Amino acid sequence: MGERVTAFFDIDGTLGWTDPAARERMSDEERKLSPVPSLAVSDAVRRFVAAGNRAFICTGRSPLDIHPKxxxxxxxxxxxxxxxxxxxxxxxxxxxxxPPEVLACVDEVLAETGAGALLESAHGSVDVRGGTTGARQPSPASVAGALERIPGGRAHKVVLPTPAARLVVERASGAVGLSIMELELGNSEVGLLENCKGGAARTILGYLGDAGATYGFGDSENDLSLFEQVDMPVAMGNAAPAVKAAAALVTDTVGDDGVATALARLGLV
Known part of the structure; x- marks a missing residue:
């Protein structure tokens, strides 16, 4: 198969998928976990690594919210x-x-609009004011209360109803660069502009030094910055139009095990 290569894999919509409406009906513990990869995708990733290659998860999720499987x-x-x-x-x-000033702005917007949010951190996720649906009770009534439940009291990004997310970006972006990304069910995530998948991939590749040819697999617009950092960007069949347009290869959908299909087509498994 040639020299060792390195691949970055998005999770939701790429390695696996859970219907958003079905997820909302799950228990809080289940709802926060990522989807589980199919047997075909799991086997393909194992064979890819067994061939001497490196595989990395590249996701918007907290590391503690990645399903054990x-x-x-x-x-x-x-x-x-x-x-x-x-x-x-x-x-x-x-x-x-x-930074604290952004979290203070989130608290202010939630109080004004009556919306709830989800704080996400490297140590897990915590709902505020019932979460984005307002129905996740009991939950802290303030961002400060939610941070008390996170070891270290830090949050890396926040998910809010889109109108509230836009307010946060409008008010806080003068002090710090913020990004907003629309998600499902009328929600958007807000994070630092400097935090993106492309920057993360660049950090990893710099650390590795000998990454070989690089591949990126994704379906959403937050994968576009990842695509800019790899030699072979691969879009899922269910990807957004802009993601497909930026890809060198469009594979099958996540429901049809598109990751496994692409790895085989590229001669990597």
Whole structure:
């Protein structure tokens, strides 16, 4: 198969998928976990690594919210929280949380609008004011209360209803660069502009030094910065149009095991 190569894999919509409406009906513990990869995708990742290659998770999720069956695959490391937290083996290469002034702005907007939010950190996720649906009770009534439940009291990004997220960005972006990314069910995530998947991939590749040819697999617009850092960007069949347009290869959908299909087509398994 030639020299060792390195691949970065998004989770939701790429390695696995859970219907958003079905997820909202799950228990709080289940709801926060990532989807589980299919047997075909799991086998393909294992064979990819067994051939001497490196595989990395590249996700917006907290590392503690990755399903144990996903985390058990032989990944060399992970870029989580949309690039805010990066780890290779036991080495933490990046850990950049939201500054206090942004979190204070989030608290202010939640109080004004009556909305709830989800704080995400390297140590897990905590709902505020019932979460984005307002129904996740009991939960802290303030961001400060939620931070008390997170070891270290830090949050790396926040998910809010989109109108509230836009207010936060409008008010706080003068002091710090913020990004906003629309998600499902009328929600958006807000994080630091400097935290992105592309920056995380660049950090990992710099640390490795001998990464070989590089591949990136994704489906959402937050994967576009990752695509800019790899030799072969691969879009899922279910990817957003802009993601497909930026890809060198469009594979099958996540429901049809597109990651496994692409790895085989590229001669990597």
């Amino acid at each position: 996903m985390a058990a695959l032989p990944f060399s490391g992970m870029a989580c929280l949309a690039g805010a937290y990066v780890k290779v083996g036991k080495a933490v290469l990046r850990d950049v949380a939201l």
